[in-house]
Amino acid sequence: MNSVESSFRDPSGYVFEEDNEIYRTVNYCYKENYDFLLSSGLCDNLVKKGYLISHEELEESKFKDVYKVLKPVKIPFISYPYEWSFSQLKDAALLTLKVQYLALKYGMILKDASAYNVQFLDGKPVFIDTLSFEIYKEGQSWNGYKQFCQHFLAPLLLMSYKDLRLNQLLKTNIDGIPLDLLNSILPITAKFVPSIFFNVCVQAKLQKDCEKRDIDYKKKSHITKQQLVLINTKLQDLVNSLKFPLKDSEWGDYYTFTNYDKAAFESKKSIINSYIDKVHPKTLWDFGANNGLFTRLASSMGIESVAFDIDPIACEKNYNMIKKNNEKFLLPVLFDLTNPSPNIGWANKERVEISLRQKPDLIMGLALIHHIAISNNVPLESIAKYFSALSEYMILEFVPKEDSQVQKLLATREDIFPAYNAEGFELAFSKYYNIVEKKEVVNSKRILYLLKAI
Amino acid sequence: MINRYSKFYFYISLIPLIVMLALHSQPADAYINPGSGSDLFQIIYSGILSVLMFFKTIFLKIKGVFIKTDNKEDKYE
Known part of the structure; x- marks a missing residue:
């Protein structure tokens, strides 16, 4: 007890x-x-x-x-x-x-x-x-x-x-x-x-x-x-x-997925679905979930899913969608991955960090890694270490430097990330994960990995 | 609901505020500290709201003579 x-x-x-x-x-x-x-x-x-x-x-x-x-x-x-x-x-x-x-x-x-x-x-x-x-x-x-x-x-x-x-x-x-x-x-x-x-x-x-x-x-x-x-x-x-x-008009079109064409989007969805089927999880966490578009692939299958995002507007949109469509199995959570909810309260145990609340069967990080590695200078190995402690399985999307989203991040700063490429990523993650499967998203240079913690 | 009537009543109701400020709260029998200020506030605030409600009820009764309203489901439940 x-x-x-x-x-x-x-x-x-x-x-x-x-x-x-x-x-x-x-x-x-x-x-x-x-x-x-x-x-x-x-x-x-x-x-x-x-x-x-x-x-x-x-x-x-x-x-x-x-x-x-x-x-x-x-x-x-x-x-x-x-x-x-x-x-x-x-x-x-x-x-x-x-x-x-x-x-x-x-x-x-x-x-x-x-x-x-x-x-x-x-x-x-x-x-x-x-x-x-x-x-x-x-x-x-x-x-x-x-x-x-x-x-x-x-x-x-x-x-x-x-x-x-x-x-x-x-x-x-x-x-x-x-x-x-x-x-x-x-x-x-x-x-x-x-x-x-x-x-x-x-x-x-x-x-x-x-x-x-x-x-x-x-x-x-x-x-x-x-x-x-x-x-x-x-x-x-x-x-x-x-x-x-914010008024509806100010945030109604806050997020648009302009970085994908339809084929890439469908390809990404299909790969994620196939990975989820492989792991067959009961619980799933999606980091950088935005308004929960891809989290819904899991929650619509009855998988208890948590959609973490740093943006209060994205979380608001997600929650309003859940309410409107009477959705179940999905919870939006406002969460800064680079400064996660800490242990607070008496003896630092009253309100605890996410890893002490649940161990999910599967975690996802889609279009996320460049934000942590490039915007926040977190070494790839350190990212792998953190994620591998949270769950046994992970679906991770690697977004290469050529991608327009990464180019945007690098436009205003010096590129000090020579190892930020698919080979560097696999090397860094190999210390904590085995690659179960990897697939390229069509019409894109992005790669979706299914990883299993060692 | 903040409408022009409630704003009018709000200013009228400031009068009992001064009187009620002299009141004190009852002993707190609680496992959390309810805060004596918040306790006192409830006494004052409820007094003011009661005054507002008194006028509002009269207004609604007069209004009810001319306009019939349906019994609606309790929206506060």
């Missing part, structure tokens, strides 16, 4: 992994809340709506000191809020608010509002923390309000009003972006919107004031349930009103 390292904050239970399955304990201190969650019908309703991850209760458990052991549906790939596109984060925020709205209807309330309680399954966000609900007590405020603002509202406002890349502040602020920081970055135009003015400016000011003053917590205050519902609906309205910062 391996206890999941991020599962230590909530005394209600903990998550552990055994035989590649995920389990969640329900401690005795949470018994009353858990029983109410089930008996009230809230759990069933949330699961029916696809808002809450479904679980089964283990009838027999080796743990005698816990009330129940749950076996929730396993999320294929755990992703973090700083790896989500704008719409992914927005949908996760709305899901959290809808869950809170329904919980209040059933006489319960969310005790937290962490963005890490949301994951993506079958292209949709789903709430994964079954123990986040507690019985509502008349007059109480929402303890997760501050957390919701820091985890969801702050990055969404910054992305919408300032810059898409500012969601990366979630990496350095594991419990969300502090509201005073948000207040100092957010443009003044945003603060003219009443709900933003209140939720950001007023709340940040009150937080500062309360830090300084010695507040008497014993004094009773009272918020009615109707008022909590009202706050929730206004938050939903605010989140719903936030728009992706």
Whole structure:
């Protein structure tokens, strides 16, 4: 049994992994809340709506000191809020608010509002923390309000009003972006919107004031349930009103595949398909996936696929396509291969690097290697070493110097890459991989390799 | 929804803000720190929203006399 390292904050239970399955304990201190969650019908309703991850209760458990052991549906790939596109984060925020709205209807309330309680399954966000609900007590405020603002509202406002890349502040602020920081970055135009003015400016000011003053917590205050519902609906309205910062016309044709003619494109597709068939993977990661065009070759076969890309616009397009076509088995992840998501949080183990989250059966790197080797000066051998540790098999497209995409990269810099050619590539990769197959893409000088790690 | 009515109510509702700033929050019985500022904020904000809703409800009731609206599915669920 391996206890999941991020599962230590909530005394209600903990998550552990055994035989590649995920389990969640329900401690005795949470018994009353858990029983109410089930008996009230809230759990069933949330699961029916696809808002809450479904679980089964283990009838027999080796743990005698816990009330129940749950076996929730396993999320294929755990992703973090700083790896989500704008719409992914927005949908996760709305899901959290809808869950809170329904919980209040059933006489319960969310005790937290962490963005890490949301994951993506079958292209949709789903709430994964079954123990986040507690019985509502008349007059109480929402303890997760501050957390919701820091985890969801702050990055969404910054992305919408300032810059898409500012969601990366979630990496350095594991419990969300502090509201005073948000207040100092957010443009003044945003603060003219009443709900933003209140939720950001007023709340940040009150937080500062309360830090300084010695507040008497014993004094009773009272918020009615109707008022909590009202706050929730206004938050939903605010989140719903936030728009992706680029207009459709500005990013609709953001990516065009002008480097391929139709024959080359079909050839590339067919080679990739044949390689995938050979490996027969259950899980696949595609690095530099762009808007997921080639990742879909795998996900459409029912292979659980993750489409990593550094570009927030590409990830946004990918996610919107998934939503529009109701696609499954595909998850876009915002990811910088030259500076991957690090191990962060307590003991550097709360949120971990991708290699500690899953070992995929196959990885792909299409039209990618020139970006790493030439734009970032990473030696080919070092690239091979990194990829070979991630998965046993890899489909890699070698893009030679004559290719117009590489020429573009070299146009503004000195060519200090004498070994960047097919022979040099094969030599460097041979230390970590055997070449299973190699095929040239027609009407192109590109080569597609199927590699197996040594 | 930010429309011209809600903006009007927004300025009216600033009055109770001053009064409510004097309020304090109740004890926090939570495993995360809810933040006393955010707790206090909810009291103030919900008060303001309640005032807005009061006016909005009156407006909608008057509007309802002239225009019939269908019962829509709860969009917040």
